[in-house]
Amino acid sequence: MEDFVIKILVPLIFFVCNIFASEKINVSVSVIPQSYFVKQIAGDLVNVNVMVQKGKSPETYEPTIKQLQELSNSKIYFGIGMPFEDAWLDRFKSVNPNMQLIKPLPDGILDKYNKKYDINHHSHHEHSHDEHEHHNHPPHIWLSFELSKLHAKQIADTLININPKNTQIYKENLQNFIDKIDNLYNRFKIVFADSKKSFLVFHPAWNYIANELGLSEYAIEEDGKEAKIAHRRDILEIIEKNNIKVMFIQPQFSQKNALTIAKEAGIEVKLADPLSYDWLESLEHFLNEIANN
Structure with a gap:
């Protein structure tokens, strides 16, 4: 009888315990980069469901019935501050x-950030009252x-x-991720030191990066719409x-x-x-492109 317990039941108990130990936390996020953040911190300890899929725009997003069904399996939803969240987060809940x-990060944190970097100084577009902003951020x-x-810290915390038994893993992975971010920032802070470089985009998404690295972002898009003729003339002058x-x-x-303006201006x-x-x-590739052009 004892041999039976040792040979059969003990391995079975370990097998069952391993199944429960290996259960993953289901997490949902708004946009794809958040999935990367979650995976950097939790690795294979989580499954991540992304609402705005590849090739789709958060500005025009509406969830599918299938996505709403998938939310029923999630323990956590991480918002990011995209416009669709104002209409959908409570419904997701x-x-x-x-x-x-x-x-998303509280307005108080973003207010302090904006004051620190004078956010409107490095971003040149009519975007301050745009529907793309969350409480003017x-x-x-x-x-x-x-x-x-x-x-990233918000995700780790x-x-x-929810899963305190893996606290050490989350903390170590968070620190490793922060170190990578700091290394990239420090590298490009040197690259762009006193350069006062400008870059041109269609949709103004990189204004935070511009603030932090002393760059100037110019955008073709106006108030979430394609540029009018008068603005196009301004863009050509800026170029x-x-x-x-x-x-x-x-x-x-x-x-x-964008292609019409690029052709007229003779730029790549x-x-x-x-x-x-x-x-x-x-991000590294994008900043290298700016540095080399």
Whole structure:
């Protein structure tokens, strides 16, 4: 009988325990870069469901019935501050009342950030009253070295509260991720020191990065709409005045207007995806493009 317990039941008990130990936490996020953040901190300890899928624009997003069904399995939802969240986050919560809803960084934090960097100084576009902003703050906080670290800590703290047995893993991974962010920032802070470089984009997504690195972002898009003729003339003057050689366009938006302006100005067009999964690599590539042009 004892042999039976040792040979059969003990391995079975370990097997069952391992199954429960290996259960993953289901997490939902608004945009793809958040999925990268969660994976950097939790690795294989989580499954991540992304609402705005690849190639889709957060500005025009509405969830599918299938996505709403998938939310029912999530323990956590991490918001980021995109416009659609104002209309949908409470409805997401109603689909799964047990899901912990983590809202975007508080306005108070963003207010302090804006005062620190004088956010409007380095971003040249009519965007301050635009529908793309969350309480007058641009929503692209993952495109900021400083704010992305705060969001990463927000993710880690939430995971620790829900799954404290893996606290050490989350803390170590968070620190490693923050170190990578700091290394990238320090490198490009040197690259762009006193350069006062300007860059041109279609949709103004990189204004936080511009603030932090002393760059100037110019955008073709006006108030979430394609540029009017008068604004196009201004853009052409900006291109010439700032010796801009490249225009960055995003795959989530129509490229027709941007390509017309680029052709008229005689400048190159390159793709830059603010919603890429490989966040660090994508950001490094984008900043290298600015530095080299």
